[in-house]
Amino acid sequence: MAILICNDPGHGGTDPGAQGNGLQEKTVVLEIALKANERLKAHGFQTIMTRTDDTFIGLSERADMANRAHANYFISYHLNAGGGSGFESYVMDGYDNGETGRIRSVIHSRVAEYFVSNGLPDRGKKQADFAVLRETVMPAVLLELGFIDNGADAEKLKDAVFKSGLVEAIVRGVCEAFGVPYVPPTPPYLGYRVIEDGVQTGTYREHNNILAAIDRALSRGVSEIIVRKV
Numbered sequence: 001m002a003i004l005i006c007n008d009p010g011h012g013g014t015d016p017g018a019q020g021n022g023l024q025e026k027t028v029v030l031e032i033a034l035k036a037n038e039r040l041k042a043h044g045f046q047t048i049m050t051r052t053d054d055t056f057i058g059l060s061e062r063a064d065m066a067n068r069a070h071a072n073y074f075i076s077y078h079l080n081a082g083g084g085s086g087f088e089s090y091v092m093d094g095y096d097n098g099e100t101g102r103i104r105s106v107i108h109s110r111v112a113e114y115f116v117s118n119g120l121p122d123r124g125k126k127q128a129d130f131a132v133l134r135e136t137v138m139p140a141v142l143l144e145l146g147f148i149d150n151g152a153d154a155e156k157l158k159d160a161v162f163k164s165g166l167v168e169a170i171v172r173g174v175c176e177a178f179g180v181p182y183v184p185p186t187p188p189y190l191g192y193r194v195i196e197d198g199v200q201t202g203t204y205r206e207h208n209n210i211l212a213a214i215d216r217a218l219s220r221g222v223s224e225i226i227v228r229k230v
């Protein structure tokens with residue numbers, strides 16, 4: 001049986017969440033959660049999302065969605081505010097043990113390593129009585145993925161490369177926690193580059209165009225033709 005993950009981007013609609021540096025929490029966490037959702041599916045997880053667009057969903061409704069679907073794990077995506085920097089994660093007060101604590105520790109390690117490698121601190125593994133953590137019946141975590149009102153954090157949260165790396169750190173943590181081999185994303189496929197006597201002459205995706213480029217090179221009498229996948 002596939003493992004079912006419920007991805008819960010915080011806030012939405014009339015509730016923007018935290019705001020700062022031209023960013024809104026609801027927008028950034030939706031983008032991160034949607035990407036994580038796709039990457040988890042690529043690893044064979046079943047997934048549901050509590051929202052996939054800019055809609056307001058109540059906290060109990062979010063937990064109900066996960067409970068009704070019999071999700072195996074619940075991940076809530078948030079951004080912090082109010083004076084600080086870096087990453088912290090939450091489990092329900094008193095539940096930092098058993099499966100909830102074990103899974104959180106693995107995911108926390110991967111995400112904290114990523115923040116630290118980007119110069120932002122690990123604020124640690126925390127507990128709180130948050131509604132989505134209290135009302136979900138499966139193990140659950142709430143990720144606070146940086147401070148939207150901190151200049152250094154917000155700069156990272158505006159950076160597409162940082163955000164894709166962050167998604168990978170989360171997905172890697174989930175994979176490790178559930179014993180699923182993590183596979184890094186494949187870089188975008190450009191095509192085949194044709195190099196004649198050390199000079200690049202073009203990049204082609206179509207088989208016929210590659211062959212035509214080789215024919216042209218041969219007719220020019222070049223001594224070395226390299227065709228390299230890029």
Ligand SMILES: [Zn+2]
Binds near residue numbers: 017018025077078079
């Ligand atoms: Zn939030």
